[in-house]
Amino acid sequence: MKKILILAMEQSVVQxxxxxxxxxxxxxxxxxxxxxxxxxxxxxxxxxxEVNPGFPGFRLQPDVLIENSFQGDLIIIPPLLGDFSEAISSNSKFLPWIRAQYESGAEVASLCVGAFFLAATGLIEGKHCSTHWGFVDQFKAMFPGVKVQDGSIVTEESGIYSSGGANSYWNLLLHLVEKYAGREMAILLSKYFAIDIDRESQASFSIFKGQKDHPDKQILQAQEIIEKNFAKGLTVDLLAEQVHLGRRSFERRFKKLTGNSVLEYVQRVKIEAAKRIFESSIKNCNEVMWEVGYTDAKAFRKVFQKITGLTPLEYRMKYNKVSKAA
Structure with missing residues (x-):
């Protein structure tokens, strides 16, 4: 019988x-x-x-304390709640215990932003990991030695598992059920809980926020120019000239501060605008393509699918508010 040990943590998501x-x-x-x-x-x-997870009215009563615990087959780390550094600190006694469990043969799985606690164990240094798309930049800043799988739903490496954002943790749980109990049981469970068992990307849910948490005024100015004029023919040379920087210096600083090249940033702003139009209007793909500054339908579809994980038509059918209301 597989022993599943789920951590009852302070500042964690009880659901x-x-x-x-x-x-x-x-x-x-x-x-x-x-x-x-x-x-x-x-x-x-x-x-x-008794553990206070941080939700009013909720208390957790563990079955066993770590000093009395036994060797598990799978350790599950729940999502953290609130300030991640504080949550890691308040649960820090778990860290050596998790490492010892892993070194003795247990597998370890983190759910959503539980990846921050997983990274704090040191077990995924130099390895791949998934977490909520909205916290990728913060994760990279706190744990630069971990290779974040941006947009991935489930990541598995060396007996360590992690999942993407919010309810994506159910896809990781189904992945583990399939591994331990077989595909047929995983499918049965997916039907029971009404979960898409083979969803691989959280890209269609992500919202591009523009990575503006930095003090460089010239790069911030360039970002604002892009976001106001994305449908026009922007070039790297033109943007560098407008913020009074040489091209090489501009590209280097932009990439370092935003995590995107200038052209990648322009693409993401264009696609974010396209997503909003698809969600709230009845415009067809060509109309949306022209509105956000693309002239090549093939190129637009390719970039859109690369960023969102869906074709423009698939995205529109899934998220169009006007069609759903009708």
């Missing part, structure tokens, strides 16, 4: 903790319905006999 418990217990229920033995032994592990 994800309960969801992980519910997932593996439901697998046991289905197996018993089929006349088979339960596969998972699920335990809530804590630092104290």
């Amino acid at each position: 994800a903790i309960a969801g992980a418990q519910y997932c593996f217990q439901t697998v046991n229920f289905f197996l018993q319905q089929q006349g088979q033995s339960p596969l998972f032994e699920v335990h809530l592990v804590g630092l104290y006999e």
Whole structure:
């Protein structure tokens, strides 16, 4: 029987903790319905006999404390809540315990922004990891040695798993169920919980925020010019000239501060504008393409799909508010 140890942490998301418990217990229920033995032994592990996760009215009562715990097969780290540095500090006694569990053979999975705590263990230094798309820049700043899989739903490397944003943690749970209990059980569970089992990217959910958390006034000026004039024929030379920088210096500073090349940034601003038009109007793909400054339909489709994970038509059908209201 697989021992699943779910961390009962301070400053953590109780819905994800309960969801992980519910997932593996439901697998046991289905197996018993089929006349088979339960596969998972699920335990809530804590630092104290009662844990305040940070949600008003909620208290967690662990089944076992870490000093009395046993070797697990899978350790699950829930999403953190509030200030991540504070959450890591308040749960820091878990860090050596997780490392010891992993070194003794346990696999480790982080859900959503639980990746911040996973990274704090040091186990994914130099490895790949997923987290919520909205916190990728913060994650990179805190853990520059970790290779973030920007937009990925599930990442697996060396017996360590991580998931993308918000409810994407269910895709990781299904991934683990498939590994431990087989594809058929994972499909049954996906139908039961109404979850798309094979969703691979969170790109269509992401919102480009422009990476403006830096003090460089000339690069900020360039970003503002791009965001106000993205549909026009902007070039790197023109932008560099407008902010009074040489091209090489401008490109180097822009990439360092935003994480995107100038052309990548322009593309992302254009596609974000296109997404908003698709969501709120009945304009066709060609009309949207022209409105955001593209003249080549093939190039527009290619860039749109690369950034969002969907074709323009797929995105419109999925998120168009006007069509859904009609």
